[in-house]
Amino acid sequence: MGATKPKKTYSTGAFFFVAPAVVVLLAVGIFPLLFAAGVSFHQFLLPKVHWSGNFLGVWPIYDAPLTWFDNYIAIFQDDSFRDALTRTFLFLIINLPLELILGLGIALLLHQQGNEFLKKICRVALVVPMATTFAVVGLTGRLLFDGNYGVLNYLWSLIFHSRPDWLADPNLAFFAISVMEVWQWTPFCALVLFSSLTMVPPEIEEAARLETAHWWQVLWRVQLPFMLPGITAILILRTADILKLFDVVYIMTKGGPGSATELISLFVQRIGFRAFDQGVASAQAIVFLIIATVLSRIYIKLVYKEV
Amino acid sequence: MAKSYLKTGAALQRSSWGHLMLLLVVIVVCVFPFYWMVATSFKEQAAILSSTPQFIFRPTLDNYITADQKFNIGACLLNSLIVALSTTGLSLILGTPAAYAIARFEFKAKQDLWFWFISNRMISPIVVALPFFLLARQFKLLDTQLVLILIYLTFNVPIVVWICTDQFRNIPKELDEAATLEGYNSFGIFWRIALPLAAPGIAVSAIFSFIFSWNELLYALVLTRTNAKTAPVVATSFLSGYETPWGQIMATGTLVALPVIIFSIIVSRQLVRGLTMGAVK
Secondary structure, three states: OOOHHHHHHHHHHHHHHHHHHHHHHHHHHHHHHHHHHHHOOEOOEOOOOOEEEEEOOOEEEEOOOEOOOHHHHHHHHOHHHHHHHHHHHHHHHHHHHHHHHHHHHHHHHHHOOOOHHHHHHHHHHHHHHHHOOHHHHHHHHHHHOOOOOOHHHHHHHHHHOOOOOHHHOHHHHHHHHHHHHHHHHHHHHHHHHHHHHOOOOHHHHHHHHHHOOOHHHHHHHHHHHHHHHHHHHHHHHHHHHHHOOOHHHHHHOOOOOOOOOOOHHHHHHHHHHHOOEHHHHHHHHHHHHHHHHHHHHHHHHHHOOOO | OHHHHHHHHHHHHHHHHHHHHHHHHHHHHHHHHHHHHHHHHOOOHHHHOOOOOOOOOOOOOHHHHHHHHHHOHHHHHHHHHHHHHHHHHHHHHHHHHHHHHHHHOOOOOHHHHHHHHHHHOOOOHHHHHHHHHHHHHHOOOOOOHHHHHHHHHHHHHHHHHHHHHHHHHOOOHHHHHHHHHOOOOHHHHHHHHHHHHOHHHHHHHHHHHHHHHHHOOHHHHHHOOOOOOOHHHHHHHHHHOOOOOHHHHHHHHHHHHHHHHHHHHHOHHHHHHHHHHOOOO
């Protein structure tokens, strides 16, 4: 009937609502991205290129030679890029499930009856790791894992009678940054899952407990369905954040020893800002961005039902 | 039936001690690194460098005084505050109308637009850090608060859109219809009806956006030198030296992290609720 008319007015209204955000995000987000794409087709060595004017007053022009796909070809012939990617995904595959499982455990602890006061304190304590500035988490990690006077090292020596230099050994350094990651973000998972648990109607949960003696059946059949949206949100947010993880690792290890903890962001940062090869760095960044976008799109398609 | 109920009750009683211990473990693990940082910041270098950790020590304020003299931490904290507040305000101004449109209006490519907003949050800062650096240099914006405020919009607007879309969707449509009959136009409905009703969700997205902005390091590292240096950047400034004055480092760390930690604890109730907001439906 009259359904078409309001729809039309709605869409023009929508334009004015959405336009400011879109324009600003295009200007500060997409414009630099296009510029990065442009740089990735040039031989762009920071100390060698010079600014040589503007196009339309906004797009800076540099005297970098155009090399088309050379940078991209270089990436695919370069093992270290693939290694950094593998390392990043390994970090993701190890730590995200760990955070989810530990988080689920803590959420169930908080959901269980009794010790009300302690649970209240626990909920507040869980906020602390999440809110700690990432750079400061990195600094604290360095202090805790220090080979000579780190507390964790001391505790380790009480049990195993040896004092490994955590941040100097490739495997142990990877372990150390994982510990800090899990420490900081397990509370996030715990709090999200705990809030989901509180949405299970108590009658249903009580009935389920009477039906079966096994707590895991209650968990699997009754509680898990309520937690699915929360788990989805965790998966999407943490995947995005782990793939671009930089601050904590940069401060704790700078990617070292060697390249043992050099996740993709640190790798690109090293090529671009310490080796000054912006052309290759931009190409790597673009390739990584494509991988991350495709991945998140698949993710959202698979787990996030509709907008 | 009654028997199994009793059984669960007994099991609960028995597990109560285990429950208590586990809760204590969680609390200690969460808080210990933070406690250790604060404790170290009050220690003298000798106490820090002893090979057995010193839990009892004579506190000193020297680390704070020296660190502040060296790096002018107060100014950096102020920078962080200005940047975080401004970018949060701007994100709300830009993000809430967009979220409202996505929640309420039907238009072409709506799903794609939503995805595009969210995917802005997926962009790794490293991808746009250099181009932004070159562009900022061109516009003489390097080392200003403005450049950080602008670039932080790229991850704050998506958060606002994500959380608020959900909030607006939960407002009954009948209210809109009633308001239309009252003679409100769509902006009036948004401003007078939807915004006040979605206020809790908006507050949550503001909290998140503030925390993310305060904590951001990579852009601030690349785009600022002295004038607009933010708190996380100053926390890294000790890393380039030959020695590691742990006391001063941890004093700086405490000053940088403490404001946000206290703020988060105060708003922890809203924070926890907000964590599920983007998730539901």
